[in-house]
Amino acid sequence: MHPHIWHPYTQAKTAPLPLKVKSAKGVWLELEDGRKVIDCISSWWVNLHGHSHPIIAEAIYQQAQRLEQVIFAGFTHEPAEKLAEQLVARLSGRFNRVFFSDNGSTAVEVALKMAYQYWVNQQQKRTTFIAFEGAYHGDTFGAMSVGARSLFSDAFSDWLTAVEFLPFPNTYIGDTQVEEKETQAIAKLESLLAKNPDRYAGIIIEPLVQGAGGMRMGRPEFLQQLRRVADQFNTLLIFDEVMTGFGRTGDWFACTKAQVEPDIICLSKGLTGGFLPFAVTVCSEAIYEAFYSDDPLKTLYHGHSYTANPLGCAAALASLELMMENESVFRTMELKHLGHFQALQNHPKLTNLRVTGTIAAMDIVTEDQPNYLNHIAAEIRQRSIEQGLLLRPLGNVLYLMPPYCITDEELAEIYQGIQTIL
C-alpha cells in the first residue's frame, strides 16, 4: 500500500495491493505493468460511453478555458441553465427544479432534507421515512439511516435515525412468487401509513434495481403501486436513481421505464458519463413552492462549495448528447445479456439469473453466508483479473454493468471469461 493513501471500502491490512492503472480507453483499462483489463462494471457504475471519451474530454477542456468555477449563490451560468433545462425535459412530468451537488450520497441527503422540510414548512412534523430492506443510499448519515443496516453502518448505529423498512420484492428469471412478495410489501406499507398517517415524510427506494445490496431487481408494477399508495396517504415518493439513471435500466431513467413519477429524484453516477463527481436532486414544482416564501425560515439552507460546477455541467451536457446519439445501445443491451444467459442458465454454480437493461446479475451458489464478506468475492476478483476482466462481486452476487460502447465481441469475451472463472 502507498504510505499516504487510505482506500475506500478497503481493509488495508488484508487487502491485496491495488492495481495501478496507467490509462484507459473505451472499455479497456491499461495497467502499469502493461496488462489490459475490460472494465465490466463501468468503474463503480459511473462510466457510460467508455473511458477517456474524446468528446467529453474536449467539452471539459473548452469549458475550463472559459469558466472553471464560480459561486452559485447569487450567480448563475449558462452550462447550469442548459443542463437543468435538458434534465427537466428528459425527465418530463412533474419534475421542474434541479438542485446541484457533487456525489450520490449528497443527492440523497438533499432529497431527504427537501422532503423533511417540505412538511416543516407546512407546520407538520413528520419525523421519519419509509425505506427498503437491502437498500443502499450512500455513506453520509442521512443516507446511511435510510439504507439497510449492515456491516457498513454497524459502527455508527447510535447515530442513525429510526426508519421503517419494508421488504423489497426482488425477482429473477423464473420467479413465480413475485406478485405475492409485492402484495406483502404493499400491505405492510399501507398498514404503517394507515396507523400513523402524519408520521412519514416520504418513501425512498432504488427503483427497479437495488445496487450495492446485491443487484436485486424489482418490477415496474411495484413502483406503480407505491405511487398509488403514496398518493392515497399523502406522502412523498423519492426515487434514488443514482445508479439506475442515464440508461442503465434500458430506458433513460427507471422512472420513465416504469412510467411512474416520484416527487423527488436523485441522480449522480452516470451524470457526467463518469468523468467528474457531480449530482442533482430534481423535484416537482409543488415541493419547490413549499419553500418559496417571504419567510427566511422556509429556505432550503443547503449548498456546497462546488455547487453546479461548470466543468461538471459541461461534461453532463456532452454525455447527454452522446446518450441521444447512442440510445439504441442502452435500449438493446438487455437482449444481448439474455442471449448470453442461454449458456449460463443451467450452470450448477449459478442461480437467480436476472437482467434489467444494461445490468445483468446472478448469484453464485455457495455454502458460506451469502453476504458482502463472502470469501468467494475476493476469489472471483482475483481470478477475473487473471482473465483480463474487472469484476467486483457483491458477496456472492456476480454482476455486469458495462459501458455502452462495449462491442458484441467484448461482451462475448466477458461471458466466456465468467465460464472459465466458474
Ligand SMILES: *Cc1c(COP(=O)(O)O)cnc(C)c1O
Ligand atoms: C452509489 C450510490 C449512492 C451513493 O453515491 P456516491 O456517489 O457513492 O456517494 C447512492 N445511492 C445509490 C443507489 C447508489 O448506487
